[in-house]
Amino acid sequence: MSELMTDRQIDRSKMQVSDEVAIEISNMNKWYGSFHVLRDINLTVNQGERIVIAGPSGSGKSTLIRCLNALEEHQQGRIEVDGTVLSNDLKNIDKIRSEVGMVFQHFNLFPHLSILENCTLAPIWVRKTPKKEAEERAMHFLEKVKIPEQADKYPGQLSGGQQQRVAIARSLCMMPRIMLFDEPTSALDPEMIKEVLDTMIELAEEGMTMLCVTHEMGFARQVANRVIFMDAGQIVEQNEPEEFFNNPKSERTKLFLSQILGH
Amino acid sequence: MSDIGFVRTEMLPEQDPPASEVGIIGWARHNLFSSWFNSILTIASFTAVYFVLAAIVPWILSPTWDGTSLSNCRETLAAAGHGDAHGACWGVIKERWVQLIFGFYPSHLYWRPVAAFVLLGAALAPVLFSDRVPSKMLIFSALYPFIFPWLLWGGTIWMPIAALAGFVIGGLVYKFAAEALSTLLGVILGVAAALVWWMLLAAPVSGALDSILPIGIEAVESRKFGGFMLSVTIGVVAIACSLPIGIVLALGRQSDLLIVKYICVGFIEFIRGVPLITLLFVASTLLNIFMPPGTNFDIILRVLIMVTLFASAYMAEVIRGGLAALPRGQYEGADSLGLNYWQAQRLIIMPQALKISIPGIVSTFIGVFKDTTLVSIIGLLDPLGLSNAIRADANWNGIVWELYGFIALLFFVFCFSMSRYSMYLERKLQTGHR
Numbered sequence: 050m051s052e053l054m055t056d057r058q059i060d061r062s063k064m065q066v067s068d069e070v071a072i073e074i075s076n077m078n079k080w081y082g083s084f085h086v087l088r089d090i091n092l093t094v095n096q097g098e099r100i101v102i103a104g105p106s107g108s109g110k111s112t113l114i115r116c117l118n119a120l121e122e123h124q125q126g127r128i129e130v131d132g133t134v135l136s137n138d139l140k141n142i143d144k145i146r147s148e149v150g151m152v153f154q155h156f157n158l159f160p161h162l163s164i165l166e167n168c169t170l171a172p173i174w175v176r177k178t179p180k181k182e183a184e185e186r187a188m189h190f191l192e193k194v195k196i197p198e199q200a201d202k203y204p205g206q207l208s209g210g211q212q213q214r215v216a217i218a219r220s221l222c223m224m225p226r227i228m229l230f231d232e233p234t235s236a237l238d239p240e241m242i243k244e245v246l247d248t249m250i251e252l253a254e255e256g257m258t259m260l261c262v263t264h265e266m267g268f269a270r271q272v273a274n275r276v277i278f279m280d281a282g283q284i285v286e287q288n289e290p291e292e293f294f295n296n297p298k299s300e301r302t303k304l305f306l307s308q309i310l311g312h
Numbered sequence: 313m314s315d316i317g318f319v320r321t322e323m324l325p326e327q328d329p330p331a332s333e334v335g336i337i338g339w340a341r342h343n344l345f346s347s348w349f350n351s352i353l354t355i356a357s358f359t360a361v362y363f364v365l366a367a368i369v370p371w372i373l374s375p376t377w378d379g380t381s382l383s384n385c386r387e388t389l390a391a392a393g394h395g396d397a398h399g400a401c402w403g404v405i406k407e408r409w410v411q412l413i414f415g416f417y418p419s420h421l422y423w424r425p426v427a428a429f430v431l432l433g434a435a436l437a438p439v440l441f442s443d444r445v446p447s448k449m450l451i452f453s454a455l456y457p458f459i460f461p462w463l464l465w466g467g468t469i470w471m472p473i474a475a476l477a478g479f480v481i482g483g484l485v486y487k488f489a490a491e492a493l494s495t496l497l498g499v500i501l502g503v504a505a506a507l508v509w510w511m512l513l514a515a516p517v518s519g520a521l522d523s524i525l526p527i528g529i530e531a532v533e534s535r536k537f538g539g540f541m542l543s544v545t546i547g548v549v550a551i552a553c554s555l556p557i558g559i560v561l562a563l564g565r566q567s568d569l570l571i572v573k574y575i576c577v578g579f580i581e582f583i584r585g586v587p588l589i590t591l592l593f594v595a596s597t598l599l600n601i602f603m604p605p606g607t608n609f610d611i612i613l614r615v616l617i618m619v620t621l622f623a624s625a626y627m628a629e630v631i632r633g634g635l636a637a638l639p640r641g642q643y644e645g646a647d648s649l650g651l652n653y654w655q656a657q658r659l660i661i662m663p664q665a666l667k668i669s670i671p672g673i674v675s676t677f678i679g680v681f682k683d684t685t686l687v688s689i690i691g692l693l694d695p696l697g698l699s700n701a702i703r704a705d706a707n708w709n710g711i712v713w714e715l716y717g718f719i720a721l722l723f724f725v726f727c728f729s730m731s732r733y734s735m736y737l738e739r740k741l742q743t744g745h746r
């Protein structure tokens with residue numbers, strides 16, 4: 050909820066939105082039983098976009114991004130991720146999941162495996178990468194998230210912020226073209242939020258396509274190129290961050306912003 | 313100036329704890345006499361332990377190892393000055409321990425069960441102590457299920473080889489079918505091919521091979537099996553088979569495929585709702601009614617199947633408990649990385665679910681092992697069955713505690729080792745607080 054979260058200069062040279070479409074959602078609807086949780090979602094995300102999804106709790110933000118890698122099934126409409134249409138075909142689903150990285154609120158690291166094994170598991174079993182190569186790549190990404198020295202420890206021995214950075218590294222080891230974040234900092238103590246956000250900023254600086262559900266409005270202002278506001282299962286408003294924060298159009302957005310920013 | 317401000321100028325050095333806190337006195341004060349109530353409990357417990365030991369120890373330390381009959385023991389005891397012949401008669405154990413262990417197995421073939429159980433240790437080592445034993449030994453562990461029955465029952469060597477060939481055939485069929493058709497069809501065809509081989513072809517093929525090249529060891533009939541060897545055989549087979557079957561049942565119970573789910577639920581609930589004794593009676597008598605007349609379905613094999621099914625149902629529930637304890641995030645973490653169902657189960661879910669379930673799994677193991685004594689009721693000569701037979705001998709008529717004590721000791725050694733092993737395993741798998 051902090052306004053300002055980083056003191057470093059953000060390097061925007063590689064943050065370029067290309068014309069290539071990364072995700073296309075059209076007329077998508079989803080129900081939980083008889084509860085209409087996502088209503089007529091239309092969204093096109095281009096390669097290199099950094100999108101922040103905000104909205105009150107229960108508005109369907111998590112459900113939306115979980116539909117993108119088929120952790121949840123949608124009942125109507127079309128989702129195309131990186132050129133592959135999400136259908137019930139398991140092969141398509143596994144393909145999309147290996148192209149799309151996901152970072153969860155509660156990290157979801159595998160506690161019985163060491164940090165290094167957490168990072169090499171999927172490359173070895175899904176991508177069939179040779180073990181040695183997978184380990185080198187894992188160390189590369191662990192260095193990137195600044196915890197190579199923890200490689201042999203287990204997740205239970207790390208702090209929350211470190212665990213979340215491992216989770217990011219674990220996703221990156223699959224060389225995803227798109228990263229999804231579901232409230233990656235919500236379960237963290239305040240002093241650890243910054244280290245995770247810094248990692249995410251670095252990713253953005255390298256041109257990664259990112260969809261983040263987050264309440265970190267400072268991050269949204271500084272990194273996002275588009276902010277989407279959801280309420281009651283619908284996209285209520287979307288805009289560039291400056292416009293979105295300084296000049297919200299919808300009453301719901303105004304109310305939400307006033308609550309979250311405490312004005 | 314204020315009294316609140318305070319700055320320490322010198323850090324305090326470390327000091328030894330007071331003498332009353334360390335050493336035997338400190339320990340006793342903390343653990344035995346920490347309050348007057350605890351002191352009373354301590355003294356009462358010591359007294360009770362003393363009386364129990366005072367009654368048992370002289371009974372155990374009785375000089376009757378050479379007794380040849382109960383009356384002979386009594387004379388020895390009276391001569392040694394044990395009042396009213398109070399003392400164990402260990403002669404029966406000395407005379408009959410071989411029988412209590414091997415049953416009526418031919419004595420010139422004792423080396424075979426001994427070899428079977430020594431090799432069992434070698435086969436288990438890489439499984440139980442994976443970090444200390446080279447993993448290449450797992451090849452032997454995989455072959456051992458075929459060596460074990462052959463050593464015990466004997467007969468032609470072609471039989472275990474034919475049984476092994478079933479797996480090879482199934483595997484090959486799976487490999488080609490999975491490549492040509494689909495994984496699911498591959499599994500179905502592979503299992504079908506293996507079953508056809510075992511049911512229809514394995515026996516004639518091994519018979520034919522045996523007539524061409526007769527290699528084998530002397531066959532031993534099932535009715536000669538008995539004693540602790542029988543208990544361990546049933547226990548080991550039931551334990552080894554119930555774990556994988558239990559895992560499959562537990563996964564089946566969670567399956568999205570309704571037919572699979574209800575078959576598993578039905579099986580588990582049925583088996584758990586029926587006493588083991590009933591299943592054993594079914595194995596010993598009722599099954600014959602359903603079999604075509606003249607089929608010779610080995611009684612020990614029947615019992616093995618029943619005990620295994622029984623243990624599997626319990627195992628499935630224990631493992632389901634472990635699965636339920638896993639947070640949903642673990643499934644999602646695995647899914648989001650693109651692992652397929654079986655990879656996720658094998659690499660992420662099962663290792664953790666089994667780890668959580670270790671105490672329950674080992675309890676089930678121990679329970680199954682002790683339940684093997686129930687086979688005495690359907691006439692198999694396990695140690696308890698044998699103890700009745702021994703008492704029927706005129707020399708040992710009236711002997712009770714010595715036999716039961718010895719049998720209890722044998723079981724205790726095995727069950728206690730399992731329990732200790734499970735604690736070792738839990739410690740080993742500990743990977744920090746979660």
Ligand SMILES: Nc1ncnc2c1ncn2[C@@H]1O[C@H](COP(=O)(O)OP(=O)(O)O)[C@@H](O)[C@H]1O
Pocket residue numbers: 081084086104105106107108109110111112113
């Ligand atoms: N598995 C589920 N079954 C039924 N309802 C669910 C399930 N998951 C979420 N919901 C409901 O769907 C709505 C949207 O949830 P979610 O996407 O998690 O919201 P957000 O992430 O925006 O807080 C909520 O009302 C929630 O109660």
Ligand SMILES: [Mg+2]
Pocket residue numbers: 110111112231232
């Ligand atoms: Mg959410």
